[in-house]
Amino acid sequence: MTTHLSAEQLLHAYRVMRTIRVFEERLHIEFATGEIPGFVHLYAGEEASAAGVMAHLRDDDCIASNHRGHGHCIAKGVDVHGMMAEIYGKKTGVCQGKGGSMHIADLSKGMLGANGIVGAGAPLVAGAALAAKLKGTDAVAVVFFGDGASNEGAVFEAMNLAAIMNLPCIFVAENNGYAEATASNWSVSCDHIADRAAGFGMPGVTVDGFDFFAVHEAAGAAVARARAGEGPSLIEVKLTRYYGHFEGDAQTYRDMDELKEMREVRDCLKQFRDHTVAAGLLDISQLDDIDGEVERQIEDSVIKAKSDPKPPAADLLADVYVSYP
């Protein structure tokens, strides 16, 4: 699997990454106003992972996300205004304002949901992958989890199940170096999460999460493997988050000089622009145009979400499993 991408595919990948970045940076500002209920965990800095994996997926491929799920939603094609409205808790949100940031989902796009329980997405995608296998489709299921979740039993159980049942499942460990405030080089034994794949008899690789093309290649190989009935894979994507674990996290546990260097030198959007333009595949003006369009899209989505209606009180008893009198 290699990086023979058309100009259209390259522009789409850039648009996805830029949309995630602008969406998250705007939330960073808006959350501070106090208008957004609950918590938000921003994905800025990690865009190449979501864009690189999702470039290989279709709507009938399922993904499960974690608490840091906005980027996965955008890359999977969930409507940006619907997401913004959901995060604002509005009726027009993709879950009618009931899910918020940490439970945002869109089944029509195969997005099974963000998840507030660490590691809980892994068993969900094992189920989705089993469903695809039983139905005889070539759909795949992908879970995104962090270095903290890589230590959770549920993740190991899902990997074991996926391996013994040869499920079309891809485990993407987004290792941003910190489980909340705990450094992964302290908390993850054997340190390379990819090494753990060997214990389940599946291939595991580590890729540079600042480089869209590195993620894209690895994900392409893993998805092709899964679609061909060759079973699960583990991809460890090494990256960083630009903001705190949650909005409001002072990040006293991090070396901010290191973060500054990553942002200025290794940033995935910067690298993408530099490489595609230097290779003569895209013009800088095409990328600048996308930047402008995305800025306007996010601005519109915020304005609209703020003015959208809240769910009525009657919605509290709608869409629940039990009928109340």
Next chain:
Amino acid sequence: MNRPPLTVGIIPNPASGRDLRRLTANAGLFSSTDKASVVQRLLGAFGATGIQRVLLPTDMTGIAAAVLKASRGRHARDNRWPELEILDIRLRQTVEDTRLAAHLMAERGVALIAVLGGDGTHKAVAAEVGDIPLLTLSTGTNNAFPELREATGAGLAGGLFASGRIPPEIGLRRNKRLLVREARRGLCEWALVDVAVSPLRFVGGRAISRAEDLAEVFVTFAEPHAIGLSALCGLWCPVSRQAPEGAWMRLHPEARDALLAPLAPGLLQGCGVVAAGTLEPGVAHAPSLNGGTLALDGEREIAFAAGDRPTVTLDSHGPLSIDVEAALAYAARHRLLSIGREHPQHPVNLSC
């Protein structure tokens, strides 16, 4: 004046052996746990051959931590491991960590550096250390430069050489290298085994796994039993490590001739061979493509476009490395590992 302790360095690359080829081929894993074990085997061999101090860089994957813990245990004491000094460097988790460790070891005047990694790791160390000999150990994926060898025997060979008991003309060999230069960017990079020209436009996942992604290969040496890109020349126009010349091959999927070659472990690809020949030292070759990437020792590293003018030149100024077989053959002939009754591991001193 006190003589400084006889010191060697060990550089394990924590990142080697876990790239994309575990997905695209059947490449195996060389875990950090395995690498820590290899370092411990080296320490045992170095201790037995008179090395007094070993420098080991810190890392983010637990190799140095595991070795440090083991160095305080019974096994280390019984086997008289050398003193272990951890080089506390600021880690970037890139190849710069390897380069910095090599540079610091050279500054400290080590007699030898044991390298655990693939061709790329050895290349990074070699470019920093001048004529300090390398003890090469393969823990990568497609390795031609470091041989696949058990670390204990290799450590004995390295330790005997570093402690002056094996003459350089027996225990050392001089290697060739390929210099990749690109004037516009001021680049001058090394490769120890091969430089491949690929039409792929991005560095991306670095590995090259398909024949159609190869346009040209230049090699310093190519052995018929090689794995990786040098296997192409190895199975068509082999050239030894000792020969002054190298080899080149131009490839295209529609060429009249084709060769089945192992581009990675378990990955046999049919490659169309347009032409092949001898690579003479000192002659600069420009890639046949106007744009693409250059893979140095198996990994795409340099992207180039139409305006760039990279060149590839073979020369004989590569690193010195320990010839483990020759060194141990010499050790056997001269009974360098015979021990007297005063040695703690002499049978008379071992309790039943």
